[in-house]
Amino acid sequence: FPGLADVSISQDIPVEGEITVPVGSHSPDEDYSTLDEPVRDTIMRDLKAVGKKFVHVMYPRKSSALLRDWDLWGPLVLCVSLALMLQGGSADSKDDGGPQFAEVFVIIWFGAVVITLNSKLLGGTISFFQSLCVLGYCVLPLTVAMLVCRLVLLAGAGTISFIIRLIVVMAMFGWSTLASTAFLADSQPPNRKALVVYPIFLFYFVISWMILTFTPQ
Amino acid sequence: MAAADELKFQEFDDAANLLAATPDATTISIDEPAEIPKNQHSRLQEPGREEDDELLGTDDSDKTELLAGQKKSAPFWTFEYYQTFFDVDTYQVLDRIKGSVFPVPGKNFVRLYIRSNPDLYGPFWICATLVFTIAVSGNLSNFFIHLGKPTYHYVPEFRKVSIAATTIYAYAWLVPLALWGFLMWRNSKVMNIVSYSFLEIVCVYGYSLFIYIPTAILWIIPQKVVRWVLVVFSLCLSGSVLVMTFWPAVRDDNRRVALATVGTILLLHALLAVGCLAYFFDAPELDFPAPIIPAHNGTTVTIKSH
Numbered sequence: 059f060p061g062l063a064d065v066s067i068s069q070d071i072p073v074e075g076e077i078t079v080p081v082g083s084h085s086p087d088e089d090y091s092t093l094d095e096p097v098r099d100t101i102m103r104d105l106k107a108v109g110k111k112f113v114h115v116m117y118p119r120k121s122s123a124l125l126r127d128w129d130l131w132g133p134l135v136l137c138v139s140l141a142l143m144l145q146g147g148s149a150d151s152k153d154d155g156g157p158q159f160a161e162v163f164v165i166i167w168f169g170a171v172v173i174t175l176n177s178k179l180l181g182g183t184i185s186f187f188q189s190l191c192v193l194g195y196c197v198l199p200l201t202v203a204m205l206v207c208r209l210v211l212l213a214g215a216g217t218i219s220f221i222i223r224l225i226v227v228m229a230m231f232g233w234s235t236l237a238s239t240a241f242l243a244d245s246q247p248p249n250r251k252a253l254v255v256y257p258i259f260l261f262y263f264v265i266s267w268m269i270l271t272f273t274p275q
Numbered sequence: 276m277a278a279a280d281e282l283k284f285q286e287f288d289d290a291a292n293l294l295a296a297t298p299d300a301t302t303i304s305i306d307e308p309a310e311i312p313k314n315q316h317s318r319l320q321e322p323g324r325e326e327d328d329e330l331l332g333t334d335d336s337d338k339t340e341l342l343a344g345q346k347k348s349a350p351f352w353t354f355e356y357y358q359t360f361f362d363v364d365t366y367q368v369l370d371r372i373k374g375s376v377f378p379v380p381g382k383n384f385v386r387l388y389i390r391s392n393p394d395l396y397g398p399f400w401i402c403a404t405l406v407f408t409i410a411v412s413g414n415l416s417n418f419f420i421h422l423g424k425p426t427y428h429y430v431p432e433f434r435k436v437s438i439a440a441t442t443i444y445a446y447a448w449l450v451p452l453a454l455w456g457f458l459m460w461r462n463s464k465v466m467n468i469v470s471y472s473f474l475e476i477v478c479v480y481g482y483s484l485f486i487y488i489p490t491a492i493l494w495i496i497p498q499k500v501v502r503w504v505l506v507v508f509s510l511c512l513s514g515s516v517l518v519m520t521f522w523p524a525v526r527d528d529n530r531r532v533a534l535a536t537v538g539t540i541l542l543l544h545a546l547l548a549v550g551c552l553a554y555f556f557d558a559p560e561l562d563f564p565a566p567i568i569p570a571h572n573g574t575t576v577t578i579k580s581h
Contacts, residue, residue, distance in 0.1 A: 156431045157431075180396070253364075
């Protein structure tokens, strides 16, 4: 190599160093690695997401948080608490009592799956789990109604308590239906909206009926 | 050159001008098929008309026969295959419901409304609504009947929902299956002009159950006469839709077989209505004052009305 004959390296420049590149603490991967964080942070992040979605359901605006980052924790918690609160009815002695825990669970989840399949078959553009998420979260007003009903029934079971329960359940039923329609109706083809909204109405009606007819032992 | 002129692009005149220039040229005209008018009452008054035309609808039954072959082309394991069964708009579903409640005399429900586009939306959701309507109405009616009695404790009777669901879905799917199998078997023996696909039969049965929804709501009224009048009335309406649909399919057969088929259809339909009324709705009791009989040991015995 004739050109390299002119290159000379002076003796006082050190030709040494480290070959390995250290993994610096400012690498961007470190921020998304959740393996080392405290457990409390992990749990609080999910709880905050669920709580944010609850707020979106109670004050339904056209926000896409429910749709984009779907999760099924909220629906599970709501379904289990609703099914638990519907127990303790007059189901212990006779066979014709209120719905059992498994029946409430199956009605809510199977009903949500059937409604989701129905809206997809009619040409909706929403994804399967997004629709399940919305339908599950919109059970929240009815769970609140169940809580109120149980508290009212503690005070007495007469006609006035029945009227109060009726009004509360009807209001919450309307709220649930309107909230879920607000989230789901946009993803449907325009001339089939009523075909998609009607099963949602039937679903929340059945849940409201179960809440309203709950009679303690 | 003349050849070069002939090869140049030429504008063609309107067909009328061309025909005026060469009146002897052969012409082919393609017309749009006539629009189907919804009300075809005018055709009923023509006595010379074939009965088939009245029952089969207008002339575009040819078009529907052609279309029937082009519809469901996706393989059955894809989602698109099942989407073809839900290819209805809101107004179509409402029209089909209207057609099942107000049967036009002489018109075939399948040919008039379904038109080779059977859907599963109507049958499925009408059955679901009927299940819950019967369960809720039965519960309400029992509540009002037993309201004043001191020994009555209200129970929601949730068990009955699953029983209602089993009964109604079995009726809406197994009876059409049996009927379709029977018609296929008879078709192999007797050449029928009218044959229905399984989905069309399911569609007719599903939509014919719609009349029972308001009937079930009105069954809350605790009067025996009112309930039985409602049963007869709804049976007439939906039964006539079923008879008018299936009579052309068995008409060419042996007379007794045809009558037995139609009779069985009506009988099963009536059994469903009467069975639901009997099981879900308690009989309204008559109120008469209970006589008091003095017993031997001095205590009075009251005979309760039952």
